[in-house]
Amino acid sequence: MAPDTPRTLDELFATDALLQPEEREIRDTVAAFAARRLRPHVADWFEAGTFPARELAPELGELGLLGMHLDGYGCAGLSATAYGLACQELEAVDSGIRSMVSVQGSLAMTAIHRYGSEEQKQQWLPGMAAGELLGCFGLTEPDFGSNPGGMRTRAKRDGDDWVLDGAKMWITNGSVADIAVIWAYTDPDEEGGRPVVRGFLVPTDAPGFVAREMHRKLSLRASITAELNFDGVRLPADAVLPGSRGLSSPLACLGEARFGIVFGALGAARDCLAAAIEYSRSREVFDKPLAAYQLTQAKLADLALEYGKGQLLAIHLGRLKDRGELTAEQVSAGKLNSTREAIAIARECRTILGANGITLDYPVLRHANNLESVLTYEGTAEVHQLTLGKALTGSNAFR
Template sequence: MSKPAAAPIHPLVLMQVESRLTEEQKAIQTVVRDFAAKELKPNIATWYEDGQLPARELAKALGGIGVLGMHLKNYGCAGTDAMSYGLACLELEAVDSGLRSLVSVQGSLAMFAIYKFGSEAQKQEWLPKMAKGEAIGCFGLTEADHGSNPSGMATFAKKDGSDWIINGSKMWITNGSVADVAIIWAQTDEGIRGFCVPTKTAGIVINPIKHKLSLRASITSELVFNDMRVPDSYRLPEATSLRAPLLCLAEARYGIIFGTVGAARDCFEVSLAYATTREQFDGPISKHQLTQAKFADMATKITTSMLLAYHLADLKDAEKIQPEQISMGKFHNVNAALEIARSARSILGGAGITSEYSIFRHMSNLETVLTYEGTHEIHMLVLGQALTGIAAFR
């Protein structure tokens, strides 16, 4: 007589990785998880299939639970620690990468740029509204011909008296079509500078990017500037080189490190639930050795990714984190999540390609996450430079 099956153990419980969280951190994670279960999960498949996102309504709802710019202090921001912000990203991306992107671009790119490099007047004007979700921001750095090498950007801001005249364009800009304010990076005669520009400014045209096969529940746009005249008061006074936008990108990449663990966790949970009910050869497919081998591999990858994310959160809260450490986190965790999504999809067979299950959507999204905010190859070369002292990409 065979023994009854033991109760399954979640991979994060198996190694007790969540035992290090404080009660406050757990409470924040629970708030975001409950919000996601009630407001996001029931709608995400439709938003994705339709290629639409009610971004303004979602921004206000997300502002209502305090996750927009939550790791910033004052100006209406929650002022949480880095760990709590990471856990919020995890729960949002467990639903969809596009939802985490909305929050990440708002808080870690647009708001952080104003918070770190803006004038006091710019902070007072924009940050409280953005924290509430009453205003949405976007971040204009990438160009069609300058992605991995932003130092080569062609967008140019020319000084004209007390104003600046900006010409150029930006591509693949999340939140662009719904943004109230755009952080725009441009070459000048003195080097790269940043500008905080209301999107109603004359001379800016915003074109939605359609026909995406990934991140469909995310608004992506092209920004075009034709002799756009802005006053010097729009310039971010503390942004005086390319280092400024790169620091903003480091903030956003940190959220990806946690977020992708959420996508991986959801793929694991969905495939495990399927495998325990799907029967082949006189029993659930979860009893077969090859299927269990896939779960063991997925569980190990989730656990190691989570531990890496926790360690980086500790470094960030201690203000000791370095760019190459963030690169390793994104390099490892995105790749691990994508491998988990592919393995989980294989367990579902044909059912895995339908929108009834979240796995293929995660897999498609992660293909984009692999190459945005620093491609997989660029992060590999950042690590190579740190390990050898030689910059292979310069």
């Protein structure tokens, strides 16, 4: 008996019915660009540990993907759900590519758009939206990841100027950026007598600014990661983002990036599942296709179910965000679920491919390696568990 025509994952869960025509068009446009321009090269980029960010940024800008959820200043002003779907198609190719777009739009551009002066917005956002200028976002430090409030980077007043000293770590786009959004404690403010976290716009050609690209990574290899150091970097008075005040400012930007991961990680999971399904149908074991064995089908069914549930949650969260109703706890729930299930899907798909699954001829182990980072950055799985725990119990277990 001939096998029935297989259904795609999105057909199985009928998720297209939940999307608006414009959202489907944006998704399909990004998928087509990714298939033509990114997918043929990503294994080579990963193997070489490089990514042509400067070359690709204008093309991504032309598609409207940089800061696409922001309004004005050359930004596309599209829905949160459309942005999430674009992230999903980019991460279906590689998490590093989605990271580059996320850092540019959801972190650096969002910080300027939300907290910057009109002059700062006019100076930086149009060029960043077009991909002519690249940005990075410096919050994490060598000794402070999950606890950003412990940061040691300081900005001190010197006459009308600011002088910046410190270091940041694991900064995507850091060594190719034109402008760095750096978060630092200022001198004790006049009102409360305590240091305050503020955001600063730091041109990367400023004297005392040093970016060192990080190598020997086993994850996110098709991505540029850097360590930043500031040694007496002198900045003018208007370098500060005037609307930024307190740790809530950078954390709000992280919320935007986490939302993209809710969708993005599922793109990696979907790509792994598609590869495993295709492989299982063509690979013969004991004279019949691997896909015809009950154990293989049981694996695929369970993995598809987790993907489908994650996709339904992601779309629901997108709708909440589009209505302005999404909470930080809900973003944590989505990020925790998508990353945790995506990495489990990638690992199990690797078992279906057997030894072939460890090569760059197939995407699954590359995705699994990348998802090790995605599980950790923008808040570790444990941080998001505690965020949900606090919401459920009212007790703060972070300290």
